[in-house]
Amino acid sequence: MASLVLALDLGGSRLRAAAVDADGKLHHREEVATTSLNGTKAITDRMIAMSRSVLDKCAGEDILGVGVSSAGPLDSEAGFIVSISTIPNFFDVPIVAILEDALNLQVTLENDAIAAAVGEWTHGAGRGVRSLVYVTVSTGLGGGLIIDGNVLHGRRGFAGHIGHMSIIADGRTCGCGNRGCWEAYASGTSFTTRARERVAQAPNSSVALKGDTLSAADVFAAARTGDELAQQLVDEQADLLGIGMVSLLHLFSPERIIMGGGLSHAFDQLHPGIKARIERGAMPAFRDVPVLRAACGDDAGLIGAAMTVFRRNS
Numbered sequence: 001m002a003s004l005v006l007a008l009d010l011g012g013s014r015l016r017a018a019a020v021d022a023d024g025k026l027h028h029r030e031e032v033a034t035t036s037l038n039g040t041k042a043i044t045d046r047m048i049a050m051s052r053s054v055l056d057k058c059a060g061e062d063i064l065g066v067g068v069s070s071a072g073p074l075d076s077e078a079g080f081i082v083s084i085s086t087i088p089n090f091f092d093v094p095i096v097a098i099l100e101d102a103l104n105l106q107v108t109l110e111n112d113a114i115a116a117a118v119g120e121w122t123h124g125a126g127r128g129v130r131s132l133v134y135v136t137v138s139t140g141l142g143g144g145l146i147i148d149g150n151v152l153h154g155r156r157g158f159a160g161h162i163g164h165m166s167i168i169a170d171g172r173t174c175g176c177g178n179r180g181c182w183e184a185y186a187s188g189t190s191f192t193t194r195a196r197e198r199v200a201q202a203p204n205s206s207v208a209l210k211g212d213t214l215s216a217a218d219v220f221a222a223a224r225t226g227d228e229l230a231q232q233l234v235d236e237q238a239d240l241l242g243i244g245m246v247s248l249l250h251l252f253s254p255e256r257i258i259m260g261g262g263l264s265h266a267f268d269q270l271h272p273g274i275k276a277r278i279e280r281g282a283m284p285a286f287r288d289v290p291v292l293r294a295a296c297g298d299d300a301g302l303i304g305a306a307m308t309v310f311r312r313n314s
């Protein structure tokens with residue numbers, strides 16, 4: 001009989017479920033588009049249905065509990081999701097109580113970036129270190145921190161909102177309401193917005209015809225084929241990522257910085273610029289810290305949510 005954890009990962013675009021074993025291997029994985037679910041109850045009902053479906057396939061196994069990774073902000077101590085900006089009207093959802101009532105198993109809730117950090121630490125690019133910073137760059141810019149062998153939670157589990165470090169005084173308005181946040185400059189969304197603005201003023205660029213449909217992937221592809229403006233945009237993006245990472249190096253002295261999220265698909269193109277900024281901006285003793293691409297891919301949240309439960313039971 002194997003010990004398994006039921007893991008759920010609720011994101012703005014995808015809802016995933018799987019049984020995860022202690023080696024981080026996924027079994028009976030299921031996935032659905034969150035956008036296909038209409039309203040809070042439809043989402044929580046589907047989480048319960050997917051959980052039951054996975055649990056049915058694990059009949060006879062020892063289920064240690066349920067680990068939930070979710071977009072946030074969320075209160076991992078009180079067990080509720082405060083809101084998910086990409087899901088309309090999803091506010092103050094007591095997800096732990098809802099799932100515990102339905103499944104009769106103990107449920108642990110974790111912020112998705114912290115869960116992904118744990119996944120990378122236990123089964124990805126962070127194996128074997130005691131301190132790492134995980135940076136996820138996609139729609140938003142988030143993070144999770146492992147410091148001295150412990151997962152950093154802070155008050156109410158809110159630690160690691162690294163995207164809201166101010167990098168420019170009174171700069172661009174951020175989704176959080178403040179101005180000049182790192183996320184407002186270096187998230188995937190900000191990259192795409194900046195690219196569209198700049199391409200609109202440069203009709204000779206190979207990506208100009210894309211207009212408002214221009215995507216981050218288009219810019220990276222154009223840079224690969226030698227488009228000057230696209231390369232300039234990539235270089236600027238790498239530099240903006242590096243600026244925040246310099247602060248993270250100085251604040252936490254990690255052994256590694258690990259980059260995940262949608263923009264990590266172009267990690268090879270961003271890495272030189274990130275390292276160049278670290279060379280210029282970090283104090284000499286911090287410059288040799290490697291910046292690595294995340295290794296768990298889309299499953300980091302599921303793996304990390306499960307490992308959180310395994311670690312509590314060990």
Ligand SMILES: [Zn+2]
Binds near residue numbers: 184
């Ligand atoms: Zn912000």
